[in-house]
Amino acid sequence: MLNQRVAGDAVGPVEPDLDRVFQALADPSRRAMLERLTRGPASVSELAAPLTMSLPGVVQHLQVLEAAGLVRTEKTGRVRSCMLEPGALRAAEAWLAGRRTRWEHRLDRLGELLADDAPPAATTLTTTQE
Amino acid sequence: MLNQRVAGDAVGPVEPDLDRVFQALADPSRRAMLERLTRGPASVSELAAPLTMSLPGVVQHLQVLEAAGLVRTEKTGRVRSCMLEPGALRAAEAWLAGRRTRWEHRLDRLGELLADDAPPAATTLTTTQE
Numbered sequence A, B: 001m002l003n004q005r006v007a008g009d010a011v012g013p014v015e016p017d018l019d020r021v022f023q024a025l026a027d028p029s030r031r032a033m034l035e036r037l038t039r040g041p042a043s044v045s046e047l048a049a050p051l052t053m054s055l056p057g058v059v060q061h062l063q064v065l066e067a068a069g070l071v072r073t074e075k076t077g078r079v080r081s082c083m084l085e086p087g088a089l090r091a092a093e094a095w096l097a098g099r100r101t102r103w104e105h106r107l108d109r110l111g112e113l114l115a116d117d118a119p120p121a122a123t124t125l126t127t128t129q130e
Helices: A018-025 A028-037 A044-048 A055-067 A086-129 B018-025 B028-037 B044-048 B055-067 B086-129
Strands: A071-076 A079-084 B071-076 B079-084
Touching (some): A018 A055, A018 B028, A028 A044, A028 A055, A028 B086, A044 A055, A044 A079, A055 A071, A086 B028, A086 B086, B018 B028, B018 B055, B018 B086, B028 B044, B028 B055, B028 B071, B044 B055, B055 B071
Antiparallel strands (some): A071 A079, B071 B079
């Protein structure tokens, strides 16, 4: 339920849908568009310029990014301006960092266990050899 | 070319394919499997236990994780043991952290520009008002 997007008035910030966020990130053109938006807002044609892609193709990718909450667009007159929404990027990064921390914590504990075990093991080996 | 997976003997570590890594992360069951593997290696049936999914379904998800370089499996006798490969997780986290850093750097520069502009702007305003 936490990951479901709330339509209409949300009470508090909506939890980013990690399925959609990671799905949106799984494409090099969409990552290039995000990359561009870290340098500041851009119009759709500015986003399209460095990509070898039709404008409708760019708009389609933009819709995926918007649905994932990674990008926000605003229409001013005839120009649609696109902005990065850093919250969804941060949520994906936090998920990965959390898993990495657990993994590293596990390795640390394994290291400690090995260190604790080392002296008796060495003694046993010496005793057996004598 | 950098993101292409090298078959056979690779010279140095293979750059993780971010398309595949993010694609693999875009599924809650696969994320749950990774979550489990941060606590240590597990057999396929141990991975399947908390999921409401058939064993072939789990194996299919496992193949996606393996192809993305997020998981490594080893067969010992009749048991296939699954282990987390932290490098691919780290690569995805690094990509996100890099974009966040650029974005924050931009905000910092904007803040500085606003701070630099503030005194002359105030002076101009005062002069105009006098």
